[in-house]
Amino acid sequence: MKLVALLAIPPLVALPLLWATRPAAAPTPAGPPRVCAGSHLDRPVRIPASRFMMGSSRYYPEEGPPTQTEVPAFDIDAHEVTNRQFAAFVTATGYRTEAEKPGGGAFVFVPPKTAIDEPDPRRWWRFVPGANWRHPEGPGSRLVGHEEEPVVAVTFADARAYARWVGRTLPSEEQFEAAARVGIADPDAEPNPDRANTWQGSFPNTNTKRDGYTGRAPAGCFKPNGAGAYDLIGNVWEWTESWYLPSHAPFAVGDGSPGNPSFDPRQPEAKARVIKGGSYLCASNYCARYRPAARHAQEETLAASHLGFRTVSR
Secondary structure, three states, X not given: OHHHHHHHOHHXXXXXXXXXXXXXXXXXXXXXXXXXXXXXXXXXXXXOXXXXXXXXXXXXXXXXXXXXXXXXXXXXXXXXOEHHHHHHHHHHHOOOOHHHOOOOEEXXXXXXXOOOOOOOHHHOEEEEEOOEOOEOOOOOOOOOOOOOOEOOOOOHHHHHHHHHXXXXXXXXXXHHHHHHXXXXXXXXXXXXXXXXXXXXXXXXXXXXXXXXXXXXXOOOOOOOOOOOOOOOOOOOEEEEEEEOOOOOOOOOOOOXXXXXXOOOOOOOOOOEEEEEOOOOOOEOOEEOOOOOOOEEEEEOOOOEOOXXXXXXXX
16 A cells, blocks of 8 residues: 555656656765764754745746745754654653554655566565654664764654654755855756765666765764755755645646646645755755755655754744
8 A cells, every 4th residue: 555655656756757868977086084063063053044046947837937035043953853852852752753663664665676677666665564763764774873874764744743852944945045055156967976965877776985984974074064064965855834736836746747736725635844055865867856946856754864854943
């Protein structure tokens, strides 16, 4: 049932629509070992009030049309909520995530054993019973040594519960995009390996690891943006409060085609939220969603191993 939901509407777990057959860029030597900033970044950074053209015409109608948008100043976490921070919340409240409940689990990325020439998400995504934030790759995986990585395998309700506990909220799509654009000269350009944790090479067959990671990276390992925020692009996708619309037009209704699901967000059956930022699985030949305008729909109750969150306040 869950796999059917995953495949019926590809964007619901950020399954990208782009599959380029062009060869990946030639690998470049890896840089020196990274020094990750770590827990001293457990603070918000200020995003100034801004006016910008939200969205992009690069992938229409998913990301467009570009729309003039104004966002008042706000604070956003300097990095994604980490396993360490989420564990403190669970310890203090006794909260139990949706994936931890009976019958629960999460979608986990499993690299295919043989080369793939055509896009087929069923070859690399698995619904794994028992996968949850404590065991993000499934039973047997542990958080020891991964405390500073973003918490994943959490649903929208889980993320919102944490945000309420710290007296904050999840960002809106507009806030996230405003924060991600700070200091970026070309918002449609592929980030350099020192700027974001993405997939280098031909996804899903080869990862050259030019940025030093094949999976999730700890918070603060890559250069911050102009506001001092880390990983707004790459590492893990992030929940927002915003309902998913197939375009930025008010109350737009899709035609049911891939990437343009048909529902009206004014109706109670709408259960898809916007996720932003791309992840370590985004490559130049597949996904390319490591850009501020990139957006996907995510069903509220689906947890995945490449999806986390951060919080905001005014």
